[in-house]
Amino acid sequence: MLTVNFAQKQDVLLIRLKGELDHHSAKQLREKTDHYLQEKDVKHIVLNLEELTFMDSSGIGVILGRYKEVQRAGGEMVVCSISTPIKRLFEMSGLFKILRLEHRESDALRQLGVA
Amino acid sequence: MTNEMKLEFSAVSENEAFARVSVGAFVAQMDPTMDELTEIKTVVSEAVTNAIIHGYEENPNGKITILAKLEEESIELTIVDTGRGIEDIEQAKEPLFTTKPELERSGMGFTIMENFMDEVEITSKVGAGTTVYLKKRLATKKSICY
Numbered sequence: 273m274l275t276v277n278f279a280q281k282q283d284v285l286l287i288r289l290k291g292e293l294d295h296h297s298a299k300q301l302r303e304k305t306d307h308y309l310q311e312k313d314v315k316h317i318v319l320n321l322e323e324l325t326f327m328d329s330s331g332i333g334v335i336l337g338r339y340k341e342v343q344r345a346g347g348e349m350v351v352c353s354i355s356t357p358i359k360r361l362f363e364m365s366g367l368f369k370i371l372r373l374e375h376r377e378s379d380a381l382r383q384l385g386v387a
Numbered sequence: 388m389t390n391e392m393k394l395e396f397s398a399v400s401e402n403e404a405f406a407r408v409s410v411g412a413f414v415a416q417m418d419p420t421m422d423e424l425t426e427i428k429t430v431v432s433e434a435v436t437n438a439i440i441h442g443y444e445e446n447p448n449g450k451i452t453i454l455a456k457l458e459e460e461s462i463e464l465t466i467v468d469t470g471r472g473i474e475d476i477e478q479a480k481e482p483l484f485t486t487k488p489e490l491e492r493s494g495m496g497f498t499i500m501e502n503f504m505d506e507v508e509i510t511s512k513v514g515a516g517t518t519v520y521l522k523k524r525l526a527t528k529k530s531i532c533y
C-alpha cells in the first residue's frame with residue numbers, strides 16, 4: 273500500500289510518500305504525478321520519504337523517470353527524510369549524483385527558495 | 388535443525404507485497420536484525436517482480452514458486468518461474484542493464500540482490516524459465532536454541 277500526498281508551494285510540488293513503493297505501487301505514483309505535472313504549473317519536485325517503509329528498484333525507476341521530466345523543463349528534484357536502507361539503494365544506483373538530498377522537508381524547500 | 392517452506396502464487400503485482408511479507412514472517416524466527424530483514428524482503432521483491440515483468444511479461448496465468456530454507460546460521464531462497472528465460476545472464480547482471488527501459492525499469496534488481504545477499508546464482512533457459520538462488524548468512528547467528 274502506498275499513499276501519495278501532493279502539496280504545492282509556488283512552483284514546487286511537494287510529494288509525501290507513505291507506505292511501500294514497489295512495482296505494484298510505482299504505477300500509481302507515476303500516473304498521479306504525471307497528471308499533476310500536466311495540469312499545474314510546477315518546476316521543481318521535493319520528495320519526502322519520511323513515511324516510506326519499503327522501497328525496491330522499481331522505486332528507483334519511477335523516481336528517475338519523474339526527475340527526467342522536471343529536468344527537461346529546467347527544474348530540480350530534492351529528496352528529504354530518507355531512511356538508511358532506502359539511502360543505500362539510492363547510493364547503489366548513483367541517484368545522489370543527480371538528486372539533491374536534504375535532512376528535512378523545510379531544508380529541501382529552502383533550497384528551492386520557497387520556505 | 389532445518390526448517391523449510393514453499394509458496395506458490397500467481398504472477399500478479401499484488402503478490403509482490405504478499406511474497407516479501409510472507410518470507411519476512413517465516414525468516415523472523417531466526418531473529419534477524421532489522422537491516423537483515425529489510426534486505427531479505429527487498430531481494431524477494433526484486434526476484435518476484437522480475438518473474439512477473441520479464442519472465443511472464445505480466446501474464447497473470449504465470450506461476451511463481453518460492454522455496455525458503457532456514458539453516459543454523461543462514462537463509463536460502465529459491466525463486467522460480469517458468470517464463471521466457473534470460474538470453475545473456477552476464478549482461479542481465481550488469482548494473483543499470485534492463486531490457487524494458489520503456490517501463491521505467493532501473494536495471495538495478497540483480498545488483499541489489501548481489502549487494503544484499505552472500506550468494507546469488509541465476510540459472511535460466513530461454514523459453515523454459517528462470518531460477519534465482521539466494522543465500523544469506525546472518526551476522527548475528529552463532530548458534531540458535533530451539
Ligand SMILES: Nc1ncnc2c1ncn2[C@@H]1O[C@H](COP(=O)(O)OP(=O)(O)O)[C@@H](O)[C@H]1O
Pocket residue numbers: 329433437438441442443468470471472473479480484485486487492493494495496497498517
Ligand atoms: N525472471 C526473469 N525472466 C526473464 N528475464 C529476466 C528475469 N529476471 C531478470 N531478467 C532480465 O534481466 C534484466 C535485468 O534485471 P534487473 O537487474 O532486475 O533489472 P530490471 O528489472 O530493472 O530490468 C531484465 O531487464 C531482464 O531482461
Ligand SMILES: [Mg+2]
Pocket residue numbers: 329433436437494495496497
Ligand atoms: Mg528487476
